[in-house]
Amino acid sequence: MTKGVLLDLAGVLYEGDTAIAGAVAAVGRLRAAGLPLRFLTNTTRRPRRAILARLDRLGFEVAADELFTPARAARAVLSERGLAPHLLIHPDLAEDFAGSAAGGPDLAVVVGDAGPFFTFESLNAAFRVLDGGAAFLALAANRAFRDEDGLRSMDAGAFVAALEYAANRKAEVLGKPAPGYFAAALASMGVAAGDAVMVGDDAEADVAGALKAGVGAAVLVRTGKYTGGDETRAAPPPSATLAGIGAAVDWILSR
Amino acid sequence: MTKGVLLDLAGVLYEGDTAIAGAVAAVGRLRAAGLPLRFLTNTTRRPRRAILARLDRLGFEVAADELFTPARAARAVLSERGLAPHLLIHPDLAEDFAGSAAGGPDLAVVVGDAGPFFTFESLNAAFRVLDGGAAFLALAANRAFRDEDGLRSMDAGAFVAALEYAANRKAEVLGKPAPGYFAAALASMGVAAGDAVMVGDDAEADVAGALKAGVGAAVLVRTGKYTGGDETRAAPPPSATLAGIGAAVDWILSR
Numbered sequence: 001m002t003k004g005v006l007l008d009l010a011g012v013l014y015e016g017d018t019a020i021a022g023a024v025a026a027v028g029r030l031r032a033a034g035l036p037l038r039f040l041t042n043t044t045r046r047p048r049r050a051i052l053a054r055l056d057r058l059g060f061e062v063a064a065d066e067l068f069t070p071a072r073a074a075r076a077v078l079s080e081r082g083l084a085p086h087l088l089i090h091p092d093l094a095e096d097f098a099g100s101a102a103g104g105p106d107l108a109v110v111v112g113d114a115g116p117f118f119t120f121e122s123l124n125a126a127f128r129v130l131d132g133g134a135a136f137l138a139l140a141a142n143r144a145f146r147d148e149d150g151l152r153s154m155d156a157g158a159f160v161a162a163l164e165y166a167a168n169r170k171a172e173v174l175g176k177p178a179p180g181y182f183a184a185a186l187a188s189m190g191v192a193a194g195d196a197v198m199v200g201d202d203a204e205a206d207v208a209g210a211l212k213a214g215v216g217a218a219v220l221v222r223t224g225k226y227t228g229g230d231e232t233r234a235a236p237p238p239s240a241t242l243a244g245i246g247a248a249v250d251w252i253l254s255r
Numbered sequence: 256m257t258k259g260v261l262l263d264l265a266g267v268l269y270e271g272d273t274a275i276a277g278a279v280a281a282v283g284r285l286r287a288a289g290l291p292l293r294f295l296t297n298t299t300r301r302p303r304r305a306i307l308a309r310l311d312r313l314g315f316e317v318a319a320d321e322l323f324t325p326a327r328a329a330r331a332v333l334s335e336r337g338l339a340p341h342l343l344i345h346p347d348l349a350e351d352f353a354g355s356a357a358g359g360p361d362l363a364v365v366v367g368d369a370g371p372f373f374t375f376e377s378l379n380a381a382f383r384v385l386d387g388g389a390a391f392l393a394l395a396a397n398r399a400f401r402d403e404d405g406l407r408s409m410d411a412g413a414f415v416a417a418l419e420y421a422a423n424r425k426a427e428v429l430g431k432p433a434p435g436y437f438a439a440a441l442a443s444m445g446v447a448a449g450d451a452v453m454v455g456d457d458a459e460a461d462v463a464g465a466l467k468a469g470v471g472a473a474v475l476v477r478t479g480k481y482t483g484g485d486e487t488r489a490a491p492p493p494s495a496t497l498a499g500i501g502a503a504v505d506w507i508l509s510r
Binding site: 158159166 | 300323370371372373374375376379382383386399407408409410412414415416417418419421422423454461467472
């Protein structure tokens with residue numbers, strides 16, 4: 001019996017600025033069934049404000065508290081540990097860190113998907129801060145994504161790997177597949193991991209990540225970044241691999 | 256009994272454009288003892304021509320055939336396998352690949368220390384070629400180096416790691432510590448690995464790399480990139496850790 005649902009955003013509910021067919025109705029059916037929902041994205045290119053505005057524009061009714069972003073998780077870590085961030089992120093995301101720089105002497109390098117703002121200079125600056133002993137937080141560790149032209153592009157995880165290799169240290173990943181990210185979303189709706197279902201298009205970060213975090217079931221959808229055979233490339237494998245969010249909601253409601 | 260010596264360049268014989276004190280005389284003593292020498296650098300910032308000119312300017316007599324560079328190793332691999340290179344290197348190194356682009360349909364991404372020419376665009380272009388199935392050659396896999404201002408900078412290995420992570424593939428490393436790089440230098444002087452000694456300032460690439468390749472002994476010098484305790488951070492550890500090239504030559508000649 002499912003008691004709560006975790007949904008990925010890009011590639012599951014929308015692609016770029018277009019809702020995936022049937023997605024608005026599918027989310028509506030979960031709401032109508034009385035299931036609490038949380039939306040877990042690994043996007044670090046856009047601030048919360050822009051993500052919420054896009055969801056609203058596309059017809060999804062999502063409350064601010066229902067949206068989990070890696071930047072939100074990072075803010076919590078910086079605050080708990082009294083760290084000031086050295087940000088290596090896309091400038092569009094900077095507003096989500098407003099005010100967090102007023103920290104003590106201890107720094108944390110925070111890496112998001114800076115895209116074209118990953119330069120030798122910006123990476124090297126972060127490397128030197130790490131070399132000086134700063135904490136090392138990765139908003140996400142995704143390998144690649146499909147950009148607006150349909151071309152595969154290097155995602156934040158690749159640049160985190162570059163810094164990890166140079167500094168010979170490991171980053172603490174805050175977004176999916178970090179167990180703590182799933183745990184925070186589950187706790188906020190008061191649902192035990194085993195009673196929840198995750199729906200995502202990323203076999204590694206969404207599906208295997210959720211299952212490793214104890215989530216009861218995880219559905220891989222064949223939209224977004226999905227490419228044929230993804231369901232065999234991650235472990236644990238998906239509980240089900242379905243055409244899209246509509247079929248995923250059918251599956252959840254019939255369990 | 257030592258029958259041949261392998262010497263690293265930067266940090267062992269010179270720093271920037273200055274010979275390390277006693278280095279010219281030390282190399283002269285190895286020559287006077289009748290030992291064949293090979294010079295193995297992981298530098299991919301400068302072409303062979305410029306490295307040989309610097310050695311000459313500083314008073315080291317080094318023949319072109321005695322100098323091993325990762326670009327030389329890459330040329331051999333491209334030629335043997337009939338691959339055309341997609342170069343992600345510093346433009347200064349391009350002359351070492353002149354003519355090699357006239358290959359067949361099969362590509363190899365070749366990554367060197369491109370420094371400021373590592374951009375999101377150049378990395379992403381290489382990533383897409385890798386994604387298309389190209390071979391993946393890394394000229395070197397060094398983590399970091401000390402630049403002319405004395406600051407630590409990210410080296411080629413960090414950007415190789417970024418591409419490896421994004422493409423979920425491993426690069427074939429051609430420079431130190433690749434066993435084949437040491438083997439090619441040893442073969443060119445007709446000396447068995449066990450009868451040779453390596454001298455370097457990098458505990459990982461020079462020292463542990465040579466020992467893993469079967470080289471009889473490896474001396475770590477406390478010049479160049481050496482920082483206190485390096486001798487305990489790589490495995491196998493150095494056969495000896497000495498003040499510099501002068502002491503290393505004393506050690507070799509007294510074995």
